Amino acid sequence: MSKTRALVTAAVVVALATVGLTPAASAEGPAGQAAQRITVDLGQPEGDIMYGANGALYALSDDGVPSDAILAPLKLSTITQKPEGGLQHPNGDALTVSESFFRNGGGDVYVMMQDIYEEWPYEDLGLADYLPKVDSITRQVSGHARSDDFVLVPFNEPDLIWYGLNASDPAQYARNRDRFLADWRTVYERIRAVDPDIRIAGPNESRYDRRFLPDFYAYARDHDVLPDVTTWHELSSSSLRDFQGNYDHYRALERQLGIGPLPINIDEYANRRDLSVPGQLVQWVSMFERNKVYADQAYWDMAGNLDGNVVQTNIPNGGWWFFRWYAAMTGETVRVTPPNPDTIDTLQGLATLDTERRQSHAVVGGSDGDADVVFRDVPAATFGSTVSVTVAEAGWSGYEGAHAAPRVLSRATARVATDGTVTVPLRGMDRMSAYRVVLTPAGSGTPDQPTVPWRAAHEAEDATITAGQIYTQGTVQNANGYATSGTRDVGSLNQPESRVAFDVSVPTTGAYDVDVYYGNQSGAPATQTVTVDGAAPTTVDYPSTLNWTYRGIRTVRLQLTAGDHTLTLAKGAGEVTLDRIVLTPAATPRAEYEATLADTTGNPRYDYGSSTGPGTGALVLGSGDSVIFDVFAPRDGYYTLTPRHTGGRLTLDAHGTTLTATPGQPLRVLLQAGNNRITATGSATVRSLDVTGAGDITGLATYQDTTATLAGQARITDNPHASGGSHIGWLGGPDTSARWTVQAPRAGRYLLFVHYANDERADSDHAYNADVISRTADISVNGGPARRATFRNSYSWSNFWSLAVPVTLERGSNTLTFTNPTGLAPDLDLIRLAPVRG
Template sequence: MTIAAAVTAATLGAAAPDRGDADEPAAVPALTVDLGASEGPLLYGANGALYGLSDDGVPSDAILAPLKLSTITQKPEGGAQHPNGDALTVSDSFFRNGGGDIYVMMQDIYAEWPYEDLGLDDYLPKVDSIVEQIAAHPRADRFVVVPFNEPDQIWYRLDVADTAQYERNRDRFLADWSTVHDRIRAISPTLRIAGPNEARYDRRFLPDFYRYAYDHDVLPDITTWHELSPDSLRDFQSNHDHYRALEREIGFGPLPVNIDEYANRRDLSVPGQLVQWVGMFERNKVFADQAYWDMAGNLDGNVVHDNIPNGGWWFFRWYAALTGDTVRVTPPSPDTIDTLQGLASLDTAKRQAQALLGGADGPADVVFEQVDPALFGDRVSVTVAETRWSGYEGAHPAPRVIGRATAPVGADGTVTVSLTGLERMSAYRVVLTPAGADTPDQPAEQWRGTYEAEDARIAGGEIYTHGTVANANGYATSGTRDVGSLNREDSQVEFTVEVPADGTYDLTVFHGNQSDAPATQLLTVDGGEPAPVTYPATLNRTYRGTVTVPLTLSAGRHTLTLAKGDGEVTLDKIELTEAAEPFTAYEATLADTTGAPGYDYASAAGTGTGALVLDGAADGAVFDVYAPRDGYYRLTPRHTGEGMVTLEAHGERFTAPAGQEQRVLLAAGNNRITATAAGHVALAALEVAGAGERTGLATHQAADARLAGTTELAASPHASEGTYLRWLGDGADNTAAFTVRAEQAGPHLLIVHYANDERADNGHAYNSDVISRILDIQVDGATTSATFRNSYGWQNFWGKAVPIELSAGTHTLTLSNPTAHAPDIDRLELAPVRG
């Protein structure tokens, strides 16, 4: 089908009209945003992650910094539960990127799951060691310890039905809680303690626990429990209300609350699903960490590789970019699973209102009430953008603006924005700002067609169902179904598609590949010659990735067939998109800022949201710029005023005159680019164009290296020229040296193409326990260490960009790791940031 979501109206009664009765189509659902009903300052509490970080650098700083993570939950240093994600190890990257608190799951010191129960005498020395390490940390005040994890299911069985047995188990837990609580306090009187941390909200146990804790002076500093059921979307509000009433009844608190594990597999990475979770937690001003179902280091399914955003990451980026106070949002069906939901904010200083919504297909109205004319004037500018589900391992470009308009504010202070063609798995951002003179540019229309694999003609395959409410811990799947078991020689899936015009189209295949190496299918168009489509390995057959290939098609109907090639691939859906050179105008008024810039809405021309006023070098805008691949892009600032704009990218600072393109090397994924000013500047946007031009990147193949020690050249059909380096590291003498040349001095990006599939065999039912590897890069006497995330296969080569500083001339660049194995290396690419 075709998708055409757009702003279709902005006129303005007191509410969206009822458009249906028994003889007419159903009424359009309306999400009401009351800008006059503040719910208090934004907490940003729901962007936390359990094992979201695995190592320093995984995820990258450019991925972490924009999200402003309030909390993460990790294991104790040296804990045996998982091979990485140690709290103190990841603390440097977390704190330098603006992170808040680190929760330490103390029982993750144990290796088995469920935890081996060796008694309190075994546990207490471990408690001592964990607390002593944290107390010695220079930022100990930013740590929280969680003494017990899911005691209703592990060690204490507080979930038993028999009342007498429950009371015995309860009393044993309460005694142990007191002992451990007092042990922590004896070592560190100020270290915060969280609990009781059950796997669910427990209305039988919690009154007993809090009365005992209150009477015995062993209250936790923070209340924690888990919400891991699809029913949580229905029940959380009642659970939270029950807990706050319990506090009032007993006479303590109110304590901060952290739902330190939330959501199901089907929710993670899916913007439209995440809206409801985040909305209900933010509305109640509680902290919450997404659950760890698969692997550490990818923010629980929201990061591709370690620097590439997917659709879920962009949703959390939007959430982090809200400013001011949250305001009351009334969805058409509150506390109802898989329906239209949202959250919203109002920043009176910036004169901006934003609503994030999602979770429903078809049309919807967003009704803004009490739009204050003292803030917005009598007319508003409306900008609507979409972030789509792109799979767990599918890269997502900067969210596309799907509509811009200006509209009068109704006499009753209401603005209604009517949207059509919404997709349930997508999230949408609606921004209101004062409307100045002129008309905003309309976004370029780009045709897209989506075709589900389960609706195609299937031979030699099976249809499977995933990610429904009944199977909430199945992986997210478009349409909740995919086509797998395509492992016979005659296996194929035949799609009938129709395109509107002659031209080039991008064919994107949503797939899973569990073969531990790239796999292929054979693509034929209208029965023509087959051409291979190569799919990188994914974590498993339902852990969605995407591959895009160009097709030239004439207007009309076509048959596209994907048949078995080398390996086995699962197909979810395909999308055909009208090809166009990537171009994004990043609005300055919606960027992160430094200093105290002003906001000028005198003109709605261009992006429609006005301009950010920079007055001196202290004022700046920080843009999150997406690059589809490593390469050079054209950056153009759009600004007016007497001053000049300076851009900074990957350590390179340069003057950028208004309207003049700058050729800048960007890393695949997210790039943090800062714009500051000398003098007075009104910055409307940073425009970024191009698909990643490669001229100027010097390539150094594995065969070019001078090898020492155990390092050797090995053959692989998946390496760029058929060979790669292995057995690098694990000793100071096991190195590879390259001769490289810098044509100019300054910041460069070294793009390392590597493979790593080291894993720990911890026997977990649902955690893959992938392991990162470290590579030391030495040049001109300086050593840079970089962390390389697991790539799902030893023949599955990924790229990682590492900033290095070079003087002009020829250099020896040496790769090593004296203490552990380094990743396997396919090739290096090197280029200056300014090309």
């Protein structure tokens, strides 16, 4: 029998109806146990928020991977990449990716200098071989126009690589230590000889080393070779328990030696089981932000997807939305007291207070069950006597599962208690989710109540399994296993009789969306058949994922009658693993994006006179002000955008097209799948941008591969997984091109959706990195200057993804020419085209 997992939905809505009125001590969960309490003390500031923990190792692989729309909202403080031309990986060169990083507001680029080498662990060819490489890397970085924004990391994990600083024998340790210290000094001085001002980071061990660090810093102080930034790695689940002690030990060491305090960058953190999982990430980020250190997520799989938080090039998953929430926090962080400090896999959180914007944000997660978020010392001067409370959830959607804008679970107003507290009960939490609680002053009126749909999740391991095997993934003991719901999944479904039968029950008759969490490493799209109560089967297709446990989501729409059913997924072509299914009633997607919680430019005013609508007040725009909304689209297509504003016309900029909206006027706008940055300007009071639709493709012109004119070696190749049974391949080299003649109903800005496949990989056998390679194509409109587009690896030559490229067309006939004179472009299936303004 399959087991339904209770999900946080209506329970939160009911609880928030009494927010601030029910004493937290009396709140009990369904099992009769008292809810956990996590306290947010608004009277205990910790300093300006740093956004320090949003960094990532090999976050970017190429200029454009990930997209600007993915990078810009995150306010990335640091990334760590390889030297230009480094052999450790095929992409992720620091100078190359710095262009898009800086373009989107990035902070510092750390250069892992030893990644100039090809082997892992690095081949030890001696210092004589390394020093010329150090000279070259330093000169390259020093010559960059923004060299002040780079940090050189001369050694990577010297405790494990080259030096053996982890030796257990004291005499061997002493010899290894002395060799490293001498080499550190030599390399440090070599860098300084090239550029006296460039920053240097180290010693960069794989862990916090209480034996070695006192020796290192004493030596570095005495020989004037102190790093500008202290770095080490936290790569174990035990880091969630031990980091605070490590940090305190280090700061005490600085005081003892009379150095610093130096900035700290934990330039590799977290395990595979943590990445992409909001409830895990909040545990790591909260402890780093609390201590005001920088930190970069570890690179376990591939470059270019922000270490597991981006789907394809432009699509957010649940982890991305967690970091988007983090980036939206402003003001000062405040003290958060969890029920179990410094404890692995427990409820943790971070919070801010911005007295100018009159907002407090708290993000909590990491535990199942019930909790009370208690805001203490709520300042009357900032919030008054009544607050508006908004609760939203960012869930886990797998590494390759798209996540829509986080669901708002409840909106309410509540009086601040006489002791200055506001208690927000959360009931039925999922440990893999993160929850955001926002307090703003309450005005007149009542916030709109969100529609929180019924949901039910069923774990595959609890279903009836035929010819399959249950595997355990992503536990504390196997922390570098991939994240999996319930820490188990079902694999080896490779026999003709393999199937998984779920017992489900739905409350009403109608259409339901069934999200299937799966993995597919078969090298091509795979299929299963789905049956309901033994009726006629339908086919579910599963695109390739990076591996069997790199979880994606495939959605199947089924008609179900109210009551109990058996839903069976049986083997078809290829093989997949199954993690869980989640059922929700089918509905047209709709989201409200609150203006007061969005990015802004200029100096808009925050007006909380009314709590109607989304409940978080309104943004008053003046001359030079703007508000930037991050709008999710489930697929390429047209959507209805309705700004909820007063005071006159509002101008929206979408993909380079300017649209003017009067109050209440809906606009039909073409969006790309994933995140879309929509900027609103004008002298108006803006409450929200409301977006509805599932991606209407009416009006999108489609041009198949067979309608292109080919030159050179480009040719049509059969492929049963392409839309028309074939695609354009071998598009690359001199005098080779594919040219489409397209029709534009009017002049203006269009989105060109290029459907492509690319599975080029480096000819290497890295221990754990996939070393996928992006391909590029130069796209020219009407023979004009070409624009280079970068196409991320799609895991299979039969996985066709879509990349949106804005183009400006003339009315009537236009030519679009694809070339790549220096290499091979991706395989092209088809192109679609439509004006941004619908």
